[in-house]
Amino acid sequence: MIRVVAKFGGSSVGTIERIRHAAGLVAEAVARGETHAVVVSAMAGETDRLLGLAGEFGAGLGDAETDVALAAGEQVAAALMALALRERGLQSRSFLGWQAPVFTDGPPGAARIAGMEASAFEAAMAAGIVPVLAGYQGIAEDGCLRTLGRGGTDLSAAALAAALGARCDIYTDVDGVYTTDPRIEPAARRLDAISHDEMLELAAQGAKVLQARSVEFAKSRHVPMRVLSSFLAAGQSRGTDIVADRDIAERRVVSGVAYARDQARIAVLGGAPQSRFASETFAILANAGIGVDMIVQAHGREPDTVNLEFSVAHRDLDRAQSALEQGLPGLRIGSETGLAKVSVVGAGLRQRADVARSLFGVLGESGIAVKVLATSEIKISALIDNDAVERAVRALHAAYGLDRMGN
Amino acid sequence: MIRVVAKFGGSSVGTIERIRHAAGLVAEAVARGETHAVVVSAMAGETDRLLGLAGEFGAGLGDAETDVALAAGEQVAAALMALALRERGLQSRSFLGWQAPVFTDGPPGAARIAGMEASAFEAAMAAGIVPVLAGYQGIAEDGCLRTLGRGGTDLSAAALAAALGARCDIYTDVDGVYTTDPRIEPAARRLDAISHDEMLELAAQGAKVLQARSVEFAKSRHVPMRVLSSFLAAGQSRGTDIVADRDIAERRVVSGVAYARDQARIAVLGGAPQSRFASETFAILANAGIGVDMIVQAHGREPDTVNLEFSVAHRDLDRAQSALEQGLPGLRIGSETGLAKVSVVGAGLRQRADVARSLFGVLGESGIAVKVLATSEIKISALIDNDAVERAVRALHAAYGLDRMGN
Incomplete structure (x- = not known):
């Protein structure tokens, strides 16, 4: 018997009718012989409403009382889902986080799952x-x-699936993981399967279908995941399996093209090569809770100086810049906005040193300047102008043959 | 140091501004040197909203999942109140029912408090x-x-006050307990103090300021209560103390006049005097969950027959009548609607056998017919026509001197 944990996000339980539809998908899976547990987010809009109420008293994410208010959203959705499943003739009951219990560590608003009792x-x-x-x-x-922070319900589902030895089905508003965003490239294709690592990179580089934390968790605990649409009738969503790298049958060099708008570049200019200014820079940003991406170190203009460049999300730019100006007196801090990141992700990049060069070539032929380039084992990212994103995505999607794949 | 549990109902925490005002009342009490704990209801309207969501799936009060949804309302209000208290410079944190914990027995939607851990x-x-x-x-x-059913938050507050050895301040939208409803009798006066027993009878006879269950609990655990307005500025609400009978300084014969509209009378006619039809009647109604009030047994018209008369709430009339017709074949069931109950409540009635007679006299002089009369230790109730309620309340209020009391 196949054991499945089915997770429904906020838009999948956003109205009474959507909850009914989701319950119907579970009922059909149970009728097919699968054993199901369900994990739900708050109804769409409810988390923002509760966050707004707490905000009236000056409390944001990170306050323990904000967590108490926010947790009520998932509590109501869980009760309603249990009732909807009963309406479909199934027996059901809700479990709140403390009833399982789900143990956490870490701060309010961004806790980590430390363990889960699944008995x-x-x-x-x-x-x-x-x-x-x-x-x-x-x-x-x-x-x-x-509360577990952004994407926390995916993480709850992955943890429950790990504890139960189940597959984790993530129901969302798209029919799986696509080679790129179909709103930008109509030739984008759904992938039948993708490895945890590739999914991690796609999520980290801007693909919004799954949060990286749940994929990391699933990878480390060997939980197979599946991304499905809750907006189609039962059996209509083919979905994408997210599996261990060794379980990918068909090898592809590149699996997808991701993008993230609203990036900014910060440059710390004129550091002494032997000094600790680079490590100080990242310590200052880490203390301010600012994530840093795409780091490049290069010779400065003046002899014996070094420039450090990196990208941050645009929303973090002002905080990052003032923290650095305070923390690094004597060094010049420059910045550039209006940037975006495009990334090519694929497990096959490991053996292909020429992909970086070809990415330069593809973007160059399209007249798109690459400001910063960064690579990892299975990903290459380029920082480009915001208004070149769509052309870049389409050019890369075609150049790596993603519109012609056999799946 | 005076220790107080302050309870705020739904209208007292109905908006951000109302929560702020309630927090201000607590802050001023703390500044006066009182030690406070707070108990809150859900924001006004929230319980109905959540009940409506559960109702979409056919679940009402009494379903365990409805309780899960409803409890979220008080959860959010508790978090917001803790934040509002912090905004006033106090340290504060919320406790959910399971965190205290508050132990219950009894069914979903109408549980009883079995115990509370206050450490x-x-x-x-x-x-x-x-x-x-x-x-x-x-x-x-x-x-x-x-969940604890109607008035459950009053009960939570009384239980916490009992566990802490505290006074229980019930903040509501009125400035205390009045001799009668000021909307009917403008000469109604606020009582400085009233006994638990009198408050119980007033609540049972229709006064809406407090639920009987919390007063019963407070009486049995010797918890002093105070009813106050949360709509006045700090120190502006004098309130009414609800205390043990022996702590009432000033003896009054009558403390208040209560009323309840929309009553009906049922008559079971022609029973045999020695038969068990009376006990069968009440067993049938108890099984149907129908509360019975004001019972009178009298000789029937036919020789050697007995009539049983009693009042029920109008909303229960149809169910009561069909249950009795099914359960008591051969007996005739009659009914009368459009009735109301007026009651005179006072600890001094114990020693005054003449009050029943004088109540008949007062109502008779006003041309109001008494259909059924019922007495208890500290209360006399009369069933009268619905449209005579206001005249009856005013006549009784004047006749027992409630407009002239010295408090």
């Missing part, structure tokens, strides 16, 4: 009951509620 | 933190959430 779920499923876990939440060691 | 509250208060308990909720023995 109550095992018992429920053995008794023919579909358990519904309220996602995004757990409890700290002191018994306080914690 | 976390003691610790918080000792550390200068104002704990905020989410009202209306607790956990069953199996760890499932339960």
Whole structure:
């Protein structure tokens, strides 16, 4: 018997009718002989509403009381999903984060799952009951509620799947993982399967279908995932399997093209080559909670100086710049905005040193300047002008043959 | 140091501004040297909204999943109140029913408080933190959430006050307990103090300021209560103390006049005097969950027959009548609608056998017919025509001198 944890996000439970439809998908899977547990997000808009209420008193994400308010959103959705499943003739009951319990560590608003007790779920499923876990939440060691931050419900689902030895089906508003964003490139194709590593890079480089944290968790715990649409009728969504690298049958050099708009570039200019200014730079940014991407170190204009360049999200630019100006007196800090990042991701890049050069070539032929280039094992990213994103995505998608793949 | 549990109902936390105002009342009390814990209901309208969502799936009060959804309302209010108290410069944190924990037994939607662990509250208060308990909720023995039914947050507050040895301040939209409804009798006066028993009878006879269950609990656990307005500025609401009978300084024969509209009378006619038809009647109604009030047994018209008459709420009339017709074949069931109940309540009635007679006299002089009369230790109730309620309340209020009391 196939055991599945099905996760439904906010838009999949956004209205009474959407909850009913999601319950119908579960009921059909159970009728096919699968054993199901369900994990839900708050109804679409509810998290923002609750965050707004807490915000009226000056509390944001990171405040323990904000977590108490936010967790109520998933609580209501879990109860309603259990009722909707019963309406479909199944037995069901809800489990809140503290009832499982889901143990967390880390700060309010961004907790990590430290462990999960799944015996109550095992018992429920053995008794023919579909358990519904309220996602995004757990409890700290002191018994306080914690939320898991952005994409937290995906993480709840992956953790429950790991504990139950189940596959983790992520129901969302798209029919799987695509070679790139179909709104930009109509020839984008759904992938039948992708490795955890490739999915991780696509998520990290801007693909919004899954949060990187849940994929990391699934990879480390060997949980197979599947991305499916909750907006199609049962059996209509083919989906994409996210599996261990060794389980990918068909080898491709490149699996997808991702992009992220609204990037900025910061340059720290004129550092002494032997000084610790680079490590100080990243320590300052880490203390300010600012994520840094695409780092390049190069010779400065003045003899015996070094420039450090990196990209940050545009929304972090002002904070990053003032933190650096305070923390690095004597060094000049420059910045450039209006940038975007395009990335080519594929497990096959490991053996292909020429892809970086060809990426330069493809973008150059399209008249697109590359400001910074960064590579990892299975990804190459280029920082380009914001208004060149769509041309870059289409050119790369065609150049790597993603519109012609056999799947 | 005076220790107080302050309870704020739905209208007292209905908006961000109302929550701020309530927090201000607590802050001023703390500044006066009182030690406070707070208990809150859901924001006004929220319980109905959540009940409506559960109702979309056919679940009402009494379903365990409805309780899970409803408990989220008080959860959010508790978090927001803790934030509002912090905004006033106090330290504060929320406690959900399961975190205290508040132990319950009884069914979903109408659970009873079986016990409460207050050590976390003691610790918080000792550390200068104002704990905020989410009202209306607790956990069953199996760890499932339960709600306490109508007036449940008053009960949460009374239980917490009992556990802490505190006074229980119930903040509501009126400035205390009045001799009668000021909308009917402008000469109605606020009572400085009233006994638990009198308050219980007033609540049972229709006064809406407090639910009977919380007063019963407070009486049995010797918890002093105070009813106050949350709509006045700090120090402006004098309130009414609800205390043990022996602590009432000033003896009054009558403390208040209560009324309840929309009553109906049922008559079971022609029973045999020695038969068990009366006990069968009440067993049938109890099984149907219908509350019975004002019972009178009298000789029937036919020789050797007995009539049983009693009042029920109008909304229960149809169910009561069909249950009785099914359960008592051969007996005739009659009914009368358009009735109301007026009641005179006072601890001094115990020693005054003549009050029943004088009540008949007062109503008779006003041309109001008494259909059924019922007495208890400290209350006399009369069933009258619905449209005579206002005249009856005013006549009784004047006749017992409630407009002239010295408080």
